[in-house]
Amino acid sequence: MPTIASVTPSMQLKDKIKALNEVSAVLEPSTDQRQSLITEAHDFADTFLNKVTTMPTYSSASVDRDMSICHEAVPLHELLDLFKTEVTQKGIQPAAAGHLGYIPGGGLYASALADYLVGVTNEYAGVHFASPGAVAIEHAVLDWLKSVFRFPASAVGNLTSGGSIANLIALTAARDRHGVKSAMIPKSVIYLSEQVHHCIQKALRIIGLEDVIIREVLLDTEFRLQPEVIAKAIEEDRAAGLHPFLVIASAGTTDTGVVDPLRALGELCQTEGLWYHIDAAYGGFFILVEQTKALFEGIELADSLVVDPHKGLFIPYGVGAVLVKDKAAVMQSQHYTANYMQDTISDAHPLNPADVSPELSKHFRGLRVWLPLQLYGLDVFKACLEEKLLLTQYLREKLTDLGFKVGPKPDLSVSYFWYPSEKENPNTFNQRLMDALMADGDVFFSSTLLHGQFVIRIAILSFRTKLETVDRAVKMIERCLAGMLNEG
Numbered sequence: 001m002p003t004i005a006s007v008t009p010s011m012q013l014k015d016k017i018k019a020l021n022e023v024s025a026v027l028e029p030s031t032d033q034r035q036s037l038i039t040e041a042h043d044f045a046d047t048f049l050n051k052v053t054t055m056p057t058y059s060s061a062s063v064d065r066d067m068s069i070c071h072e073a074v075p076l077h078e079l080l081d082l083f084k085t086e087v088t089q090k091g092i093q094p095a096a097a098g099h100l101g102y103i104p105g106g107g108l109y110a111s112a113l114a115d116y117l118v119g120v121t122n123e124y125a126g127v128h129f130a131s132p133g134a135v136a137i138e139h140a141v142l143d144w145l146k147s148v149f150r151f152p153a154s155a156v157g158n159l160t161s162g163g164s165i166a167n168l169i170a171l172t173a174a175r176d177r178h179g180v181k182s183a184m185i186p187k188s189v190i191y192l193s194e195q196v197h198h199c200i201q202k203a204l205r206i207i208g209l210e211d212v213i214i215r216e217v218l219l220d221t222e223f224r225l226q227p228e229v230i231a232k233a234i235e236e237d238r239a240a241g242l243h244p245f246l247v248i249a250s251a252g253t254t255d256t257g258v259v260d261p262l263r264a265l266g267e268l269c270q271t272e273g274l275w276y277h278i279d280a281a282y283g284g285f286f287i288l289v290e291q292t293k294a295l296f297e298g299i300e301l302a303d304s305l306v307v308d309p310h311k312g313l314f315i316p317y318g319v320g321a322v323l324v325k326d327k328a329a330v331m332q333s334q335h336y337t338a339n340y341m342q343d344t345i346s347d348a349h350p351l352n353p354a355d356v357s358p359e360l361s362k363h364f365r366g367l368r369v370w371l372p373l374q375l376y377g378l379d380v381f382k383a384c385l386e387e388k389l390l391l392t393q394y395l396r397e398k399l400t401d402l403g404f405k406v407g408p409k410p411d412l413s414v415s416y417f418w419y420p421s422e423k424e425n426p427n428t429f430n431q432r433l434m435d436a437l438m439a440d441g442d443v444f445f446s447s448t449l450l451h452g453q454f455v456i457r458i459a460i461l462s463f464r465t466k467l468e469t470v471d472r473a474v475k476m477i478e479r480c481l482a483g484m485l486n487e488g
Ligand SMILES: *Cc1c(COP(=O)(O)O)cnc(C)c1O
Pocket: 103, 161, 162, 163, 164, 165, 197, 199, 250, 252, 253, 254, 279, 280, 281, 282, 308, 320
């Protein structure tokens, strides 16, 4: 093997270049080498996928082998072995069918293939000039989202790394449309629910709005926003000389999965001239299902909307989306040019993805959404989403049979349950039950606090979660509960 040590300062320029090439050429494997690499990677993936519906979902084991970069070449099989034991067998397995915690998605194989092709071709999806085809695919996905959520074709959008950055882009546009800066900051008011995803609060802080007045308005008994409460607060705030400018609703909250009353809030914002933002990162795609689509009536009234294809479309992590009606507001915060980019500017083409986002160079995310949608057709996704709704119902029924209490009839596929222990403080009992579920690990749940009450969450959204998975979950819960009730 040629090494860098064979390149000496005394060599002629061309000889040096050739000698360096001898070393660096390994970065471009030959056809045979590619075949052997892809076979190894493919075998690894296949072994993983053949177990993915039945494998345990959680392990509390920590990483115990050395993962540091050692500066020497290591064969792929050794690296894959490290990946297998340290990555795919520890923590939560997000691809596993039994992932019923947080908000799962699974990760479609077709998207993994798309990412492979994206990596190989390395298309530059930031500007139209660089890859008109990649940008056309991104726009095709965004146009489809506009049609699903009844946004006008004139709206702008972006495929982001996830819901957090998508929310950040939307909230920045709201800020700029309403001129919330300098002296306006302490007088400006945002209305939201204590149930908004924490990435909203984080985004507000990042974009310099931590000192605006954030009103966490009183929710109804099922944790939904109440438009009349907000209307009254707006009136009072205006009377006090303040500047209400933004209402943030959720279509599927993270804790309990409820959809806020979208139409009534939209009409209120229209009447009052406020920016209306809807975070539908978790729930948005349930608009595609007959049974739930009515909950999304009025979503088209939003000024900005966020959805997460890496949740509701089962794409692997790394793709969220934002739609904003007010193009000028987005451009004000996100559009910059630089001299070195002068060749890329053209009026003839649709907006560049880089004009709608803090990102310039970015992963070509469009393909990982576009490819599965085209490959399978939309009905497959609709069926899968409806299946998740019914599985949630099924699990709630089974839990009730076991003596558990369950939350109110869920809007979507997030719900919660707790055991009404009479011998022990219910919070302590359910915390201990949660610990037992984690220690078991066959299926993974997460927990939350609702008004101080400890509850175990159900979040069924992985495309791999099936009837058998839910039966496994019930068995696990039954076994953990029995263990606790038999303690003595
Ligand atoms: C997941 C989620 C987010 C955050 O999105 P990421 O993709 O994790 O960045 C925001 N809002 C809601 C309602 C979510 O469910």
